[in-house]
Amino acid sequence: MTDSITLHRAPLVAAGLLLGAGLGGFVDGIVLHQILQWHNMLSNQLPPDNLINAKVNMYWDGVFHAAVWVLTAVGLRLLWAAGSRADVPWSGRTLGGGLLLGWGLFNVVEGLIDHALLGLHHVNEYAADKLPWDMAFLGFGALLLLAGYGLVRAGRHDTAVRGTRRT
Template sequence: MMTNPTLHRTPLLAAGILLGAGLGGFVDGIVLHQILQWHNMLSSKLPPDTLVAAKVNMYWDGVFHAGVWVLTALGLRLLWAAGCRPDVPWSGRTLLGGLLLGWGLFNVVEGIIDHMVLGLHHVHEYTAQKLPWDLAFLAFGALLLLAGWALVRAGRHDTAVRGAAVR
């Protein structure tokens, strides 16, 4: 099937990427910060071993969650706008690919900046071997990027319009 040059996939892809980055941040914050309690935003620089340090870490975890909430809200706004455009084909592969790209970008950027460069925290702060956990986080991000790219590429020929079957 030939690609229709009048169709624009970028709005759907951009929405997916922002949603993926926001939702990936929520997974990090909810699972690693709150449920498993492996780290906080500043746990390498300010171990939460006193009430004051725990409160400071909790504050910065909240700032982090507010930031990923904004990414998610912006992604929803872009998704709504894309849904109102007749020139944007609905493609589950493009949207899911964008979500995976966004989550992968979140992991790679956050992993490089916070874990490696700034050393604000590590994936598993309270273990002797921090580097393998940080590298696994980055590798997972790279896998998400590859899977997302493959899905976006596979969806480049999807041409479903509103009311038609979505692929």
Template sequence: MATRDQPGAPVPTEGADFPVAAGVLFGLGLGGFFDGIVLHQVLQWHHMLSSWYPITSIENLERNTLWDGIFHSATYVFVVIGLFVLWRRARGRHLRWSNRALIGSLLVGWGLFNLVEGLIDHHWLGVHHVNERVDRSYWLAWDLGFLAWGLAMLLGGLWLLRRGRGPAEAAPAAVRR
């Protein structure tokens, strides 16, 4: 086991910035989990390929369920990588844990998830739409609302990140050094 005097040992750094990449990865994963759990499973508004393979047969339901699982696996990988990045960055260091940076980076990741997933899956590929339970004439409105929600989260997250990287947030004097 390495000690602080050995090469390769973690070097403590005072006030190192919050690992934003970890927060963005967590946000991507949480956005995917929300989409998959709430929209796919609980509300059953759509499934991963439900525009291409409507849920009109057991075979199509099985195909969609498989692809929902693959989608959930990808979002799980984002969370695992985010945890790894956080662990590597925080291990042996003193980070400046900022609530604004954490929430901001989560919102950036979730907003990016909504924008990328919305643009690619809803608009470009058309594999599914946000709410396929409403009349088809409303699908575009739901898809645009999903994009607006993603953009709002992204912009709000960037704003919080900027504020979270400014002067130290109000903290007890014993914590500030």
């Protein structure tokens, strides 16, 4: 515990949020778009059932991957900056909580906007009933948010700052 400085956890949480959103986006893109091939960015609006539609969907999947790469890169930059500050406690629970919050936020925002509001795609375009898949995606996001919040709260007791970290 340190008495000489005020501790600030927000920089570590912010880094975790961006890293979590970016990495969560990569999980979505790699697993749901590429490996399982359940959907593409525009697959509900432009089914990839011919070469032109498939190419348009592939382009927008690439734009999506570029955006989550930028989120991840900015998150890494924020993590680097947080790690060099003496007033930021180095806490795996705080960072891990931020990662889960970011991934959960990605799922909830992406699920509400792309699946529900705009109808660009659904989690599983090939399912007879798409709603349970979309709801499960949102539910998983909500669970990630709750777990992340719990970890960030638990990390508020971590006080190891620069110079006092274990190597």
